Amino acid sequence: MNIEVTLVNAFTANGKGGNPAGVVFNADQLSDAQKLKIAQAVGYSETAFVSQDDEADFEVSFFTTTAEVDFCGHATLATFSTMYQKGMITAGSYVQRTKAGLLSVLIEPNGKVVMDQQLPQIIDCFSYQAISRVIGIESRILESTQLPIEVISTGLPDVMIPVPSGYLDAIKPDDKLIADFCKKHQVIGFHVFELYEQGSKFTASCRNFAPLFGISEESATGSASGALACYLAEHLALGNDYVFEQGRAMNCTSIITASVKTDNSRVTEVKVGGFTGSVDTMFITL
Template sequence: MKTIEVHLVNAFTAFDEGGNPAGVVLNTDSLSAEEKLKVAQAVGYSETAFVSKDEYADVALSFFTVTGEVDFCGHATLAAFSLMFKKGILQAGDYTQRTKAGMLGVSITGDGNVVMEQKSPEFTQRLPYEDVSELIGIAPDVLASTQLPIEVVSTGLPDIIVAVPTGDLSKIDLNADKTTEFCRQHNAVGIHAFEICESSSNLTASCRNFAPLLGIAEESATGSASGALACYLAKHSIEEIDSKGSSSENCSKHQRALTKVNPTFNFVFEQGRAMGCVSRILATVAIKDSENTQWEVSVVGLASLIGKKAIELRSPSI
């Protein structure tokens, strides 16, 4: 019998409240993939991160939902690095992590903020309003009124990015079975829906994330999808500038940044309000060339330790 100590961490907290819980297990070099899955299932969170040694990176991280392994998880990455910082395993500084999504940079600031590098975005396909309408219970003409496309975007995991009019985010009524099959058909892990906040708000957008394909009905903070959404908003800001010019009255403060060379976009996202667990996620997109092909993407947040859990694993029969 093995006893596995799992640290329980709330990631992307706002003023030490809200956030999305993740399990974190340290020193997992001897655990098999099957054992990691059993631990993740026993913890029952949307994701659990497993930290091990790596020959070339500072650490290697693997991520398991209750249904299987995924290539990357933003909030579990934040949880793992925040835990290692709080335990004194890591100091403030710059690190590399090996994941199935690739080698990614992570920085820890002196006040405990974790800055996670994500992959350059992949914009893989656009989807009809009519198809997605059937999944989320919002009429196609309402979705079309945003004048923003529904698009699959990945900065580590592919999400379906869906804009809804301000005030309609809370009206989403997800059909989990249809969404699971649709995501499977279109090589996406879930739906990340958002509404733009009022210009007077310090938030860019409020978001909801649904990933029933991974066994997640709804998630209160999603780091990978937040990076994808930031790239989506930056891309469509570029397209609006190209079509309307920088003097357009419709240009947001983010769009006006495009009048500069190599612009940087800063976004603040809220997620989890519908679940009564509000999270705060910061995302930055820096475009490094005049052709808009070299992107640097990072997602930033804080985390709080909420406890521990001991998981008993039976030794395999011989």
């Protein structure tokens, strides 16, 4: 059986950079074992599998090279952008069924894809000392941000780690240390960020490490960007619209937009959006 996989970079900056994802359509008859085998052959951080659904417009499942995950932002963007580019759907609003729930996806006339994410859950928090030992930045330096280190999920639980300006690119991740920590605390990965000065076109620059799921580092993380937007709305007065840069340390810069709506300081809506680059195809034999 030959499986066609669409390859597309998501969250590109002017058509360049981005995070590659695989997309498989008509995946209704594929087993989870087959999906995992395909994701491993593709070799990207995530591959999305699109099936029919009785209630939603589509059912979408997401596999890394090691396991299925409940949700993936950049693979969602890749999926709906590809369907739009191929003429399978038109601009408008759609609903996807994921293991993180039923989530709306909007395709704007210019091709930008904006996805809804789950409302934020603050799951845990960690001391500066605990995180310092894992990412190799002194606890006093982490503490100088005067911001907490929290686990937030808008679909997947990631650890939000603020660092002072100038420290982000210097991080040399230890995959084993991070993976062991994430396994122990049942989180997906570390989302480390440094804030830009007010007036910049970017809100923050980010790096994401998820070696427990076979991702040493990735250049754009949609789910963690939604969580970061909620974190910033909670702790800083930066407005409700954010632009994140990610992948700079990988020479693969990505641009991710995020927005939140709040009511009496409670987040009532989370959206993450972006563009994709050119589309390619590969075939895998099962």
